[in-house]
Amino acid sequence: MTRLSHTLIAASTLSLGMMSATAAFAAASGTVAFLMPDQASTRYEQHDFPGFKAEMAKLCPDCKVLYQNANADASQQQQQFNSVIAQGAKVIVLDPVDSTAAASLVHMAQGQGVKVIAYDRPVPSTPADYYVSFDNEGIGKSIAQSLVEHMKDMKIPTDKGGVLEVNGSPTDAAAGLIKNGIHAGLQGSGYKTLAEFDTPEWAPPKAQQWVSGQITRFGSQIVGVVAANDGTGGGAIAAFKAAGVNPVPPVTGNDATTAALQLIIAGDQYNTILKPSEVVAAAAAKVAVGFLSGQAPKAETTLFKTPSQLFKPAVITQKNIKAEVIDKGFASGKDLCTGRYADGCKTLGISN
Template sequence: MKKVQLRAAALAVSALVAVSSLAACSSDGDAGSGGGGGAKVAFLMPDLASTRYELQDKPLFEAKMKELCPDCKVIYQNADSDAAKQQQQADSALAQGAKVIVLDPVDSAAAASIVKTAQSQDAAVIAYDRPIPDAAADYYVSFDNEKIGSLIAESLVTHLKETKAEGGILQVNGSPTDAAAGLIKKGIHSAVDPSGFKLLAEFDTPDWDPAKAQNWVSGQVAQFGDEIAGVVAANDGTGGGSIAAFKAAGKPVPPITGNDAEVAAAQRIISGDQYNTISKPIKIVAEASAVIAHAFVKGEKPAGKTTLYDTPSELFVPTVVTRENVKEVLFDSGIMKAADVCTAEYAKPCAELGIK
């Protein structure tokens, strides 16, 4: 527990320092005084399957932009897993005069055309959460997706070894059109492949759709049954779908991973249904992206801390959350409120963990 606490504290401090540094670099006297001259900034999100975009990313980004540039206008759109629709939304934002597009792509390959079109019209593109490998955006802000994959898988493998579990692992990846999902997949393999546990099967989940993940896992449960020692699912949606598959089959739920620290995932971890998730506070990437967007609005060209796909980048490091540290990481930190998570169904396990 002590190592988890120290790591969580260190990561939190690092993330806050990084965001503060970005703010300092882009605040040459007018960051909070309307610098931007009424510029328009598009914030284009990829889907509705993950609840985070409507509930967290959008309001957090808009709030930070309002703080930095009260006279700037945010154009928000969600493509609902439709790459063609996202292209239309980007074209519309450019037609409305957007000077910066913050883009979380539905399809990382298709998004290259959005980057090229925007840059041809002197608009900057910030790749958000998911990279765009086929065209260099002007900046990329995200948590380290490959690290996310390795962390959730390492956590699961360690747990399986400690509990002397027998059998193999299922791997439920994210969308095949999402480059971030590819990085997470790579990270998962880096931990699973040398683990000594057999990889029974893996699946790339179209559109990150929990129902499609559930359907696939249901088939694997029918095929492998009690041979399944654990499931590495790439996010909380696919993790939730995996859990539902075991319950529908009347089978005990093995340790199953997740990523995103959604409220439903926190509830499943507290109740013991889900083994882990990843805490990557959306506030960090949303606010960092707003700072970078404001810098571009002012005509600056922010330098990245690293480079990925020939793009200046800022990659934050996430934290693994299990039942052991969920109180500390998600509740003591203020990321979540007990009132939102510890509803009647979860009141007893919350009380057992001292969450109130």
Template sequence: MFDKTRLIGATALTVALLGGTAASAQTAGTVAFLMPDQASTRYEEHDFPGFQAEMENLCPDCTVIYQNANADVALQQQQFNSAITQGAKVIVLDPVDSSAAASLVQLAQSQGVKIIAYDRPIPDVPADYYVSFDNEAIGQAIAESLVAHLEETGVPKDVGGVLQINGSPTDAAAGLIRDGIDAGLDNSGYTTLAEYDTPDWAPPKAQEWTSGQITRFGDEIVGVVAANDGTAGGAIAAFKAAGVDPVPPVTGNDATNAALQLIIAGDQYNTISKPSEIVAAAAAQVAVQLLNGETPEAETTLYDTPSQLFVPVVVTRENIKEEIFDTGIASAEDICTGRYAEGCAELGIE
């Protein structure tokens, strides 16, 4: 297991931070955990297991409902209605469409059901709480990391530029990441050649768009700021299919196993370490407090919603061993397979 205390740092995940009484809660109830899509493997592999484990720890008599909408707004609404019908008193919602989710929040609150916005905010109607990593800080961090790398490697600023691959246009969190990327690129001196909002965060869409930009700009592309590891993987696949060698530095976000392997191989430049289990555990603590009729404390407010935002960590080949493997977020057994074994050995990952 990874060391949560070390990873969270200044925003330490403690019961005291969220009000101090969740760990002693005995109230039983039904809580729903509704996730948005299957384009990323994180929800089944990390978010839900982390949420379920913390719920079992804090409220063993509680019932947990888990559903994934597979990027379907109508399906998520059905799942939401079903959760209420099954007696859910708290719903943790990561919306497919942040705007469409406003009506879900209103419906739930009219029936006394509490809503925890998770990962993606719901800007139009305040939820009861919001738990996430700081998405704007993520975008700015990956962009600034790329800019620093380009400067350190002597890439000129007056020739070519970067591609910007954003997330889904229906995801408010993607908008925050985009804003952060913009801030990280502003005044960098590097031109943004073209920008794309990726429908449903789908890697094939990012790959298709990047292929077109390679045809359009060729070797003028000096780097790619991709908003997550899936879109980064799509971009990298496009460069490889076009025979581009080496692949320009590409950013990412989520520290998926595939991205960690690409970083080790030198195909992806960076990602963001944000173990989903941390945010999921925080959401479980808030859920139990809301079940008990308590008011969780908040360190900030976003979209008029009390919020807990955790600090992201940029991971590159230089610190991947320390941040990912030494902390137990990932294991060499899972990552250092096949063609990645040589890279792991170079980095002392074993």
């Protein structure tokens, strides 16, 4: 059994009072909606929804699951939200396109007795019924600290230049938490922040365009890039390569996408965050079925006045990619060691 399987089992058997999941959810039935924000990241289609659907099938075989993706359009997400309520959804798992605009959706749902589970991205101004996510502030701090340690190991002097900060979407509260963590991770490092940018819709082309401008502006003063996710990190790397910069300064990421893991193998990206979305999706499914069963889920902590469960992910670099990603079954050498990445895999001892 892979590490992912073990983790999913652990997530799906978290305690619910003193009752087993089977006993607590025996009478559960109803309609649950799973509303995701965009398709810029492949994770929602490839990991989050499949993980949620699989866990719902185990915990509540009689439940109906509705899935929609808003494709980064807040208005479309509002229409989808209204639609699933009209279809009888009693619990909505919501990853909002716009965390501020989502407050009105939470109000509306709660006014009709519908439970809302904020997923991945919180709704700061209006408490949802529950929040399930990775520790986003911790993610930002971890990738920034990892980058700082790497630059110091490379003996890059703090007075040589500084870093660029490529943040996530300005309408995403989770991106704001990651940004806060990045600031904390860079604080006291000695490396100054040359410039920072909030990437609309987390769109990699917009991150690439901004970084291209900063390369023209700062040139060799850029000694590192803290990018908030793998998409923006990939956009930054593409900008350096287009500008003929070799080697590319160390760039961070977050999500451990296949593309990012390959960039790490090739030495183009320095780090990413391994956070298997299936784990959070399974936890959200358990909370949803708990609400359907009338069993209020216990919370590990509270964030934005919302009962919350936050998972702590791992930082991945070339040093641990084989041990943490390949050997534990999160990805395979067959998928990663293709084309130009084959030589890097050999160097790292990854077989395909």
